[in-house]
Amino acid sequence: MEDQVQRIQKTHFVSAEYIGSNSDFDVKARSVDVILASPELLVGNKTCRDNIQSLNVKVIVIDEFHTIATWGAVDKKEEEAFRRWFRHIGELRSLFPAAAMLALSATCTQKMLKKILKVLNMTECPNFVSVSPNKQNIKYVFKKIEHNIESSMLWLVEGLLKYKEKFPRTLVYCKSIKDVSHIYNYIISEVPDLSRHIEMFHSETTNETKLAVIHQLTQKDDLMLRVVVATSALGMGIDVEECHSVVLYGPPPTLVDLLQECGRIGRDGKDSVAVILHHSYHYQNLDEEVKTVLKSSKCRRMAIMTNFVSTTELNEIGSSDKAKHSCCDFCEKCCNCGNCRQFKLVLEKCVEEDIEEIDFDSDPSDGESDDTVLYYESDFLESAE
Structure with missing residues (x-):
């Protein structure tokens, strides 16, 4: 909400304040146009x-x-x-x-x-303005992994070693603070020279660090931060600049949370990739809708959006150009164009090169700017040399 206040105040003709406690009320609330609380x-x-x-x-x-x-x-x-x-x-x-x-x-x-x-007492007279939550610029890639964090996240370390400070800005979402800590410390121990480009964010992170991370993620002129390992505490309302890669280490319990975490990327409309890593332990406490997507033998996007949009909108999604090869991992497997690799972003290539295909049948739970070089490997390698 503090980030939203700053954005509102930049309009110059609307005043806003975030009220964090009752003691703030008399000081801040009586003389502004917008109160956030x-x-x-x-x-x-x-x-x-x-x-x-x-x-x-x-x-x-x-x-x-x-x-x-x-x-x-x-x-x-x-x-x-x-x-x-x-x-x-x-x-x-x-x-x-x-x-x-x-x-x-x-x-x-x-x-x-x-x-x-x-x-909300809005059952009698709501007026709806409906826009599809489907972001076609985000490709969904699901990968089954081993239980061990080190082996499952080795691709990230190798990617950082290969691209260093040019590694695409990436958010890594975890289901627990424990996983955040393990992944963050594993990365730092393997690539200590890049520690200033890596940070973690969760509910127990100090306010000073939280503000510093959010500031770096929301500023176009401050792109030093390349990897943030976080829980859902780094979530709604934050427009992350120049970020087109997200990794979910374990799917969240609901599809709403999944879309929220994936929705942190590609907010500028550029091609982006969401990689969802999962193993058998991650199946615990998942809604049935999430399990259905994980076990889907059809388009992942369609499996997700079935819960959010009408049949007409689903048909439009299925007939779009993106559905041919850059929609999800399943659509890519079904594509016969022979050129799908050229549509892969750096993050997806790093994951594929390190994580071998694991059988999905067993269910234990019953751009135009200069920054484009960061995301397409073929362009990047030439400039890096």
Whole structure:
């Protein structure tokens, strides 16, 4: 939210403040156009709740509203929710009955939508503006790996040794802080000379480091940082500059989370690749929709988007040019053009050269700019020499 405040303030004609605690309220909130705050503060904190009622609120904006279902756990008991006040956001409508409500999400499944509209008290009169969450510039590549982190991530070390500071900027998402720590320390121990180009980010990272990482990732003129190993703490609302490669070390529990993590890349529209690495232990606590994608013997993109778009949109995805060879790993296998390798980005080539094909049948769980040289190996090697 602090990043969003900075972006809003750059418009010069709208003032904004992030309210992180009730003590910030009187100092910051009464003289600005836009307030950004968490549900825990706006709904869960009685003092703040009383204070905001004195404001002339015209619009209530719920950004990333799919989190009402995923974090608020609307299908479960309240005590099971990761952040229970998310399921009470709709109470803001009763505080400001004359205010308009705008709810935004790029990754809400059709199954979630009805439940969330009920929580937001928007079932009677919602006006929908629907844009497909499908980003055709992102290629999905799924690879089954061994349990050992060192052998599974050797390709990343070898890629860094080969390309050094020219290695494409890459986000590596993990399911736990433990995995983040293991992968980060493994990389640093193998390529100590490149340590200043590598960082980690999770909920226990110091605020100073978090701000430094976010600053580097969101600045076009600061591209020193090449690899960030992170949990989902590095997530929504961050527009990472010049990043076209993401690795998921273990798929997240829901397809919404998968799309969110993959969606950090390719935000400039350039060709990008999302590599999802998984082994048998990663199958634990996955939604059935995620397992279906992992075991799919058809187009991965279609398997993912079935949960988000209409049949008409699915047909359009299947008939697009991208579906021929640069859609996903399955479509590439089915392609007979003979030229698919030229469409591979550096990250994908590094993964393929090091990770051998593993049988998927067994289921143990029952651009135009100068920066293009960083991403296409054939162009890069010539310039590197």
